[in-house]
Amino acid sequence: MRLLPGAEPFHHTSQDEGPVGVLLCHGFTGSPQSLRPLAEALAARGHTVSLPLLPGHGTRWQDMAVTGWQDWYAAVHRELLLLAERCARVVVCGLSMGGALALRLAARQPGNVSALALVNPALTFPAAKGAALRVVRHVVPSTPGLVGDIAKPGVREVGYDRVPSRAAHSLRELFSLVRQDLPQVTQPLLVMHSAVDHVVPPSDSALLLARVSSLDVREVVLTESFHVATLDHDAERILQETDAFITRLVTSPRDKEDIP
Template sequence: MPVLPGAEPYRHEGGETGVLLCHGFTGSPQSLRPWAEYLAERGLTVSLPLLPGHGTRWQDMQITGWQDWYAEVDRELRLLLDRCSRVFVFGLSMGGALALRLAAKHGDEISGLVLVNPANKVHGLSAYALPVARHLVRTTKGLVSDIAKEGSTEVGYDRVPLHAAHSVRNFFRLVDRELPQVTQPVLLLHSPQDHVVPPADTARVLSRISSTDVEEILLEQSYHVATLDHDAERIFEKSHTFVGRLAPSVGKKGNTTGG
């Protein structure tokens, strides 16, 4: 199945510090591509994988679940750990939950996390109906392009397969139980006006992780997909500063060739 234009995975061979970026549920690497390129231009080694079942058509997602999505980012992380001396994990929405589970499982191998509007729960009454509804209804309305900036759009699905939604609900529950195992430095950026992930998710993540080095930043001008919104440059700059603080060699000129 051909990948949607812009939804392709992205990799860049840079210096000794690596960053793994995890996109969100029903989204694609397109939502994080400008962030990935920003980091690559500053000499970092970057991996931005396409999660299984994403970036093609929603029917392909119907046969995947959280185990498939997590396995993909776990594999990419291991490749970066083999290649780099320090590795950071960044995530948007469900990608934030993927990043948190990687942190819980890999411990000190991960040097830090940057989370943008991380999801922690499937909300609404519909969440309770999912175990039954997924056998009766195939899809529901999509979640993409919650962006305040005019003309900015997200490449993703306009339908959500309910089997996949049920799987992500189970995944969030699993990650929530594992949050106390997260001890790495965390930079968490979130939008007060988010129509996909409510502020309660961010508050719960912050209250349950065991990290002591935590910075929280409000993205007042952006909605959910803040990486494509008015605050995008701020996210990029803050995340680069965060990495530079924890991996001082990042400030030095690295190899910025490749793509």
């Protein structure tokens, strides 16, 4: 199946494979395009970077209708293990649903995930819509979607304008599982969330911060961007915050002892 222009995955291996690998997870109905500028900038700073295309994404919404959270999670889990084999530390970044996938990786693979950097992480599903999906998914193949929630004029997100009902129901299941796992998340955590987001409510980030067991936590409020902040006015700040977070991780006294 032909990919949408810009939806291609991105991978970069640093010359020494670096002390840090960075795994980036894109959002529901989106594509790697939403995180590609961040991925390329981190690669330019010498990190080994993996930004996979999640199954069912980046082509047409009908392809996504036959996938579920297990497929999306398996894809990022596979990339995590590959990075962990080559890098002393792996930082997992996630946008929206990608944040939920990153959190599940952290809870289930604590030995392979060193830290998390999340942008507008999604953890909840509208109650009424979720209840309706139990029936609707069997009779209504898709519903209108919201793609490109970006304040910056002229910027477009590559993704679907339809949401497959079965995939949405699976997303709801993922969120439920991740919320249960939050106390198991102990890694250093950077949470960057928009003050105005028309897709994910800021209360999702508040829920995350209240339930994780991480002791090293930094919260950054993005005041100039909507949901896809990585393509919005705050894109440079997200890069700066993420790069500084990674630098602090690998230069802390404890990590200096661990890295050959």
